Amino acid sequence: MKVVVVTGATRGLGFAICEKLLREGYRIVAVARNSNESFSALLEQFPEQLFFHAFDFTNLDGIHQLAKEIAEKYGRIYGLVNNAAIGSDGVLATMHDNDIGHLLSVNVQAPIILTKYLIRPMLMNQQGRVINVSSIIAETGYSGLSVYGASKAALVGFTKSLAREVGKAKITVNAIAPGFMRTQMTGELDDEKLASIARRSALKSLISCDDVAQGVSYLLSSGASSVTGTTLTIDAGSTA
Numbered sequence: 001m002k003v004v005v006v007t008g009a010t011r012g013l014g015f016a017i018c019e020k021l022l023r024e025g026y027r028i029v030a031v032a033r034n035s036n037e038s039f040s041a042l043l044e045q046f047p048e049q050l051f052f053h054a055f056d057f058t059n060l061d062g063i064h065q066l067a068k069e070i071a072e073k074y075g076r077i078y079g080l081v082n083n084a085a086i087g088s089d090g091v092l093a094t095m096h097d098n099d100i101g102h103l104l105s106v107n108v109q110a111p112i113i114l115t116k117y118l119i120r121p122m123l124m125n126q127q128g129r130v131i132n133v134s135s136i137i138a139e140t141g142y143s144g145l146s147v148y149g150a151s152k153a154a155l156v157g158f159t160k161s162l163a164r165e166v167g168k169a170k171i172t173v174n175a176i177a178p179g180f181m182r183t184q185m186t187g188e189l190d191d192e193k194l195a196s197i198a199r200r201s202a203l204k205s206l207i208s209c210d211d212v213a214q215g216v217s218y219l220l221s222s223g224a225s226s227v228t229g230t231t232l233t234i235d236a237g238s239t240a
């Protein structure tokens, strides 16, 4: 059974990715700060296939140990989905420096450091898949999300260079750029705003977390073995 580490797996997109990959037979190591009712139910449903590690990605120094424990406990890691992130908004001119640092730690430094440690077993196995969850905002911009947008654009840059670095070991590295999905992260967007996003998209709709989970599943599949260094946009045509 192929082992895939999914960060931020307890709700929203990470949860949908977990559910999809579990049904496809992957073994999932889920990482987030806390479990919750729905995630505990999933753990009960897949006791042999789903495992949870509580970890706070603001603790950058602890990531090495986390990666070591995961590699020791679950053996060969096939895939890593860097999905955990925070989406705090704010007008840059009044944002606290600490909040800027906090967002960049969780959204950029943590996935880079986790990838550094989990790519080592992939290099030894001469196979692996890294998927970085970016956002269409990396490309389009969104007022009040400049730091978040910078963090998501950073993951695209990281993806491209790392793809070149590890390609000869048959490891693929891709980004996925979702449009707006209804999750806790976007909970503050009111229905009218969401309706206008849908109206302006090519398909006149919003996407669901399941749509993006399908994309992750594809990038992990054998059919995507020649796909690397790219960004898969799933946004109902919002950026078309």
Ligand SMILES: NC(=O)c1ccc[n+]([C@@H]2O[C@H](COP(=O)([O-])OP(=O)(O)OC[C@H]3O[C@@H](n4cnc5c(N)ncnc54)[C@H](OP(=O)(O)O)[C@@H]3O)[C@@H](O)[C@H]2O)c1
Binding pocket: 007, 008, 009, 010, 011, 012, 013, 014, 031, 032, 033, 034, 035, 055, 056, 057, 058, 082, 083, 084, 085, 086, 087, 106, 133, 134, 135, 136, 177, 178, 179, 180, 181, 182, 183, 184, 185, 186
């Ligand atoms: N929602 C959208 O419209 C949208 C659009 C484009 C891209 N995205 C991207 O999609 C990904 C998932 O977003 P989402 O909407 O599903 O967000 P969400 O519902 O807020 O879920 C975020 C997940 O990350 C975990 N997490 C947050 N801070 C963490 C920390 N410090 N340490 C460890 N885990 C942490 C959360 O669990 P805990 O809080 O328990 O730690 C949770 O499992 C993110 O990368 C986001 O940027 C979202």
